[in-house]
Amino acid sequence: MAPSVPSKRVLPSKESGLFKELLNLYESRQLKKGQKTADQILKKFPEHGETLCMKGLILTHMGRREEGIELVKKGVRLDLTSHIAWHVFGLIQKGEKNYEEALKSYTQALRFDKENMNILRDAAHLQTQLRLFDGLVETRHTLLKLRPNLRQNWIGLAVAYHLNGSLKDAKQVLEHYESTLKNIPDYDVEHSEVLLYHIRLLEELGEYPKALGLLDVNAKSRAIIDRTAIMEFRARLLSKLGDHDEAENTWQALIEQNPDSYEYYKGFFSNRGIDLENVTGDARQKALQYLRDFSSQLPRAAAPRRLALDVADGDDFKTLAEPYLTSGLDKGIPSLFADIKALYRDVGKQRAIASIVEALRERLASQSSSPPSESESPTTYLWTLYFLAQHYSHTADHKHALTLLDEALEHTPTLPELLMYRARVLKRLGDPFGAARSMDEARVLDLQDRFLNTKCAKYRLRAGLEEEAQELFGLFTKKDASSPGADLEDMQSLLYLTEDADSHRRNGAFGLALKKFHAIQKVFNEIEDDQYDFHGYSLRRFTLNIYLDLIPWEDHLRSHASYIHSAISASQIYVQIHDDPAAASKASSSNNLTEAEKKAKKKAKKAAQKVQEDSKKATTQSTSTNEDKGLDLTPAKDDDPTGTKLLEHATALDRAWKLLSPLVSLAQENIDVQIAIYDVAVRRSKLLEAAKALRYAKSLDAEHPELHIRLIDFHKRVSSLPQVPPAPIGSVINAALAELLPEEVSLETFNSQYLQRHSTSGKAVLASANVLHKLGTPIAEVESAAFGALNPEVSLSIQTAVDILAFLQSIGSSRADEFRTTCNAKYELSTVFKLPSELAELRRVAFVVTEEDKTKQEEAS
Template sequence: MSDIPAKRALPPKESTLFKELLTLYETRQLKKGLKTADQILKKFPEHGETTCMKGLVLTHMGRREEGIELVRKGVRLDLTSHICWHVYGLIHKGEKNYEEALKCYTQALRFDKENLNILRDAAQLQTQLRIYDGLVETRYTLLKIRPAMRQHWVALAVAYHLNGNLTEAKKVMEHYEGTLKNVPDYDVEHSETMLYHVRLLEDLGEFAEALAMLDVNAKSRSIVDRTSIMEIRARLLSKVGSDEAEHAWRVLVEHNPDCYEYYRGYLSNLGLVLDATDPSASKALAVLEEFATQIPRATAPRRLALTIASGDHFKELVTPYLLSGLKKGVPSLFSDIKGLYQDKPKQEIIEEVAVAARDKFSATSPEPSSSTSTDVEPTSYLWTLYFLAQHHSYLGRHAQALVILDAALVHTPTLPELHMFKGRVLKRAGDLFGGARCLEDARYLDGQDRFLNTKSAKYRLRAGMVEEASALLGLFTKKDAASPGADLEDMQSLLYLVEEADAHNRNEKFGPALKKYMAVNKVFDEVEDDQYDFHGYSLRKFTINIYLNLLTWEDRLRSHPAYVKAALSASRIFVAVHDNPSIGTAATASAQLTDAQKKAKKKAKKAAQKIQEDAKKVTPQSNNDDKGLEPTPKDDDPDGSKLLQCADPLERAAKLLKPLATLADTNIEVWIATYDVAVRRKKYLQASKALAHAAAIDSEHPELHIRRIEFRRTVSSLPEPPQVVGPILTESIAKLLPDEVSYEAFNSQYLQRHSASAPAVLAAAQVMVKLQAPRDQVEDTVFTVLGAEVLLDIKTALAIAAFLGTIKSLRADEFRAQCGARFPLSTVFKPEADLAELRQLALNAPHALPDKAEDIP
């Protein structure tokens, strides 16, 4: 090993060139850097550090494979060089392979223990990977090397904080503050560190000390964020039980009278809660009414009062609240108060007030063409109709809502909100094409409104019109993008990705659906990766409090509804591919183009290339050759067929579901999906735990009922239970489905208990098929959902129709016809020929708009 340092040593000329190479890389002068590296390697081809640096330069020039191979070669040439290991770590970091990058940095630190750059990078990786024990050690080392840097003190305190050692974090902050001298007034960075120290004391439960520190630093102008001072002070005064707390909260309310949290804080300080069932509700109501009187322009106290008021008192309060919103024409009024609809008496009172307002405004409202002045705004009647339509639709009275909307459209046919909500009512009623048509009517009222364009495209996707929706979205996406979808994916539009994926899934195009669901997963991966730069930036800028909030938010990132939905749907497709590999083969076959289609595609590609060439001639292009900017990689699987044919569908599904076990543990669908994957991977103990979690959430859930029987049958069919977990497995199955109960009896008992629930009836019928019951018996069971006493919705009816199709029932058409009669506004149960006609109608020019301005009534 003694000859390695000699190998690493370079003559003065080459040593100077190597330093120049490092500078050229840091300033991103990559071409010059490559030439410099070649100059050194021409004389010293075995120099490991130069070989690594050349590889690093090549990776930034787009020659990634060649660059990575050179870096590996350089590491082999000099295994004791911290530069080689650092470069190898940078390569792994660029590949988002943070675990391997940290291993490389750890190796580099063995040979250069006090390298600041490597220590900083290692600390950022440890934070990214949430290795807080190691982070504390790294930050402590940095502080020992450079104790004069303020950033290192604060970074060590944050490391202790993240590791759960608040006491040590407090000590570090106290030492840090003892070293400060001549801090200028209104220093924002110092202000942030003081606020962080107060936060530490509060988290430690030292409320009096935190309050004293806050007051001292606020008076000395060390803390400059006045709003934070008021909020923290009010909170701390409440926690120490001070008499000043009430005044502090009142000051906050006056500072921002429409902040709900301030009212909750004020009430909490008085020992009151916003709960109508609480004995102190009347006192809380009196407080809110006092605020409403003192601050008449504030809506928050009046809205909060509606939450806890009841009976005649509620009517007294809600009447002026509703009338004020209706007179002003507030479109979001219903969204504001629909939270009150959990209480049925309140529903009835709201309807009574709204109907009375409609009658009043109808009698006094002038015609739109009239200029007669009255005490009522001309639009009050219109917005009251809009409110009532929302009210009835929310309660499932879709026909009544449509009648009111038609009256509103006669009054004012040019209001986009009316057409949009009519589309929503039709969608809820099961007329997806009608809903898309109404949204097109709304869009044509203002072709430059991006929101209307997006909503119309969304409704087209809901109706399964994917290509037509893409054409609409293309009106607002980049013209030089490969496609509207590609631009929206680059913009991380979760709304688009989830909606298009769902549309493909409903159309049974599983390849494109899976492609979009995995694109959603990619968005969340990128958001996780984007936090990396903040680990250093936030500490340099001393934005510590918001940085800690960011880390907390990132830890729960995948609890976002878009990720939950995409992960569940993608896992179901992966499970389906595992159960039936022909799905992937069929997708590939359907992707095969005819000769005519190939010619059309080639022609379209040439036209697109010509457009791009013309755009390049008009738009000046910057020279990115020497900046390390890589071109957008070509998508080699545009239709998702390769993704469907992956060799490890269950492993991919398990990876998608893994974060949800902690982040969405109250969602029963997560545990059902986890079971579906685990049982196919033959991880029976994991499967039993998933079912136990599901049973704890809802022991009578239809999907759980199916899995209970399926799991016992699966384990019973094993030649012998797994030796290690056999007894535990037997015990868990006994809890889910006792051995003394037969499958048929268990299913029959479940059906009797839930005979009025359509999803439960469907689940029982699916179990009957698994138990090989006669088809006519299964059909008779399914048709009981059409009884008047059974709660049947459109979604469940469609699922039952699909189920009848899978068992090749001769009564499938009969069921669809009866569902069509039960849901007269719905079109989803119509024959394919009728649906094609409705689809065409939805794509035609708007039908409900007047041709000329003078035709508007």
């Protein structure tokens, strides 16, 4: 028996017709007409819940979001048993990216209309988005029962089973579906994709003979159109079935088709029982012989010659490396060093490469007075110098690299790559201003090159030159954008957002830095939200194999290096704010804004005014020219241009944990992540999470300097607890502490032993001094320990020296300036240890634009 319809929902015939028209107007996006139609109904029936919901939905699309949402909520309250009202409420929540609540609304709607196809499809998409695969299978079953003649429903159920891990059920659904097919048209791309998906399923199930049989039958009948996919599946399946000769022929055919695909070579060698990433014993010579054969058969292919360098060792390596390097230098390949840099993990190969290129340089230098041979380009010597500069900089001999670059610039002063790499060497030497200036000189050589301009802007940000960097970004961003940075943020430029955030952090503008770090988080949120559209699209277009690769990729989205960096950096700022609330309140005070923050506030105010003006203009144009399709929402106003609200002490740790929580499972092997998780968890009094992070960090690198500091910190925090945590937490914490630190050794002795084991490491010296300070050691001893990093036998990088200086300043050491002066003399080419007045002068002269530069810029523009 059908459920009775509430009397308050029933409309007279005229209004009922208007309501149907209202639904059609919304579907066709005729929003103005839809609003008028809804008003006609509401004039007589002001409490008709479904009409109120539809009007609210229309208003949200017209930019009146808050008003629309209130109308929808009112409509739902007036008619709690209407599937239309709940469906509309679900659409509103889905638009707000609140997928859990949207699914609850759809579930309510289905209680009152169990066979509504639109609601069921939307619910299935939400279940996929939320990874609720059990419910997805049930929903797809319902859709198939309602419309068994629609092939999309069969495929949707198979994919649901697949995502839920029920591969046999997915295979069974596909077999039933294929048995019902009749009169399939020739070259049907959708059917071809389904067959490839079926073969993939069989391969994952380990049913290789059946998969190969299905592949061969449909390949011969031309039912599968993608010939490359046929060969790839066939090669893999034959290898897994042990038919090595036939598989080898197929892999070889694939290599001939695409001779620079490393995956094809890996498949070829795997078929022969050789793992290219771990070649040992007799397999090495076999692999080299195969690669030599490929090199002779495919003389234009670089992949076999490059792979041979990975496999070879000793004299074989030198024999193969010499022609490879010489050819690359003769051709003037700028990326040659980047190509072979991975070989430097083997010290023997590193030395062999250096000797080969040095010998070539000496020979070319001795022949400099005579014309080059036919086999050598006249620029070979130039590229040899460039390669050697990269080699010596990579091996930390930066001064020698600069000498080689200067010689190369005397030879050819107009090659941008030389100036670009000179900038990189200066950056490594601790001279960000000189690096930015050198990169600017490279940019001026070709002002229309977007890559050069981008690199120059990046180096300006690293030098803290925000305004100068924005000028460069403005050359290639939209002229009508509120600012170059805003346009780059809209384009989801992770490079810009990361560098800008780091620049603000170095300048002490924590609010602006946090805004950029959260903008990076927003980019990843948007990428995650964007997958929603593919849940329906991929089934409609039958792009099944790509879709099934997309889902696990999205699950690991936040393992991206940019997200990890932003999450760690932002959490460190939040921890600093939590530990020093006075500094946070000072930073949030409008009277204590940095120059960068003041400029940003002024720019944000102008940008907000521009956005408001553009919005009004767009609204006027939409009303006058296309009033029925005003779907664009008004851009949200930025009410916190300097990030002051993000500096609030009360919510600092919660914000930090929100950023770090995805990395608990996605970046377990990153020790920096584990350290950051500990820092936040221990301050949130989550001792179990803190202990777990420390145990994981210790399993990754038990001697890590930052871990050493946290071990002492954890011991002190647990020891200072007013009372032991109740069971079972207390026993777990004590067990973890016993595992992390030896009970029989005092903290002072533990710290001393650590320093003895790593007495030549600058980072270990800093860690030891930090621990001494935590243990309440007199400041004179802490200072003495920190100054130990300046001993000749200690390996001290510029960045570590900067960190030690910051540590001395943070503890109020009177010897901080002495340390700075000593480092300034020690690192003579560095500028990071200069006085503020000296840095201001360096900043001023960093971009003194010459008349020649002005002329070039005018010509380019």
